[in-house]
């Protein structure tokens with residue numbers, strides 16, 4: 021399967037890791053859009069948020085525990101934004117479920133555009 025994030029998980033593409041355990045990996049985005057821009061992914065290949073079901077949703081809960089830990093570890097005590105893009109209309113470019121953790125400066129209240 022030609023999935024960039026699966027290749028990062030396997031170590032075939034290098035990444036700047038922030039956190040790793042048996043089921044979740046987090047690494048710095050290659051093209052950061054904020055002072056802190058971390059990508060958090062399940063190691064299991066789930067294509068997008070629309071594919072989250074009862075039998076794979078536990079890892080999503082775990083991802084949010086990991087995000088809380090990373091937020092603390094990276095000093096984002098003032099807050100951050102978590103973004104998930106799903107599918108074509110959602111602007112998803114890498115078809116492996118991922119959450120963007122963005123922080124390090126104050127964002128506006130507008131969500132999009």
Ligand code: 5GP
Pocket residue numbers: 024033035036047048049050051052059104105111112113114115
């Ligand atoms: P999406 O647009 O699918 O929500 O986000 C994909 C993100 O993955 C983008 O922010 C992009 O910069 C990041 N990205 C794409 N390829 C790589 C890569 O090879 N390494 C890293 N670290 N990030 C990547």
Ligand code: ZN
Pocket residue numbers: 023024025026027064065066115116
């Ligand atoms: Zn994948």
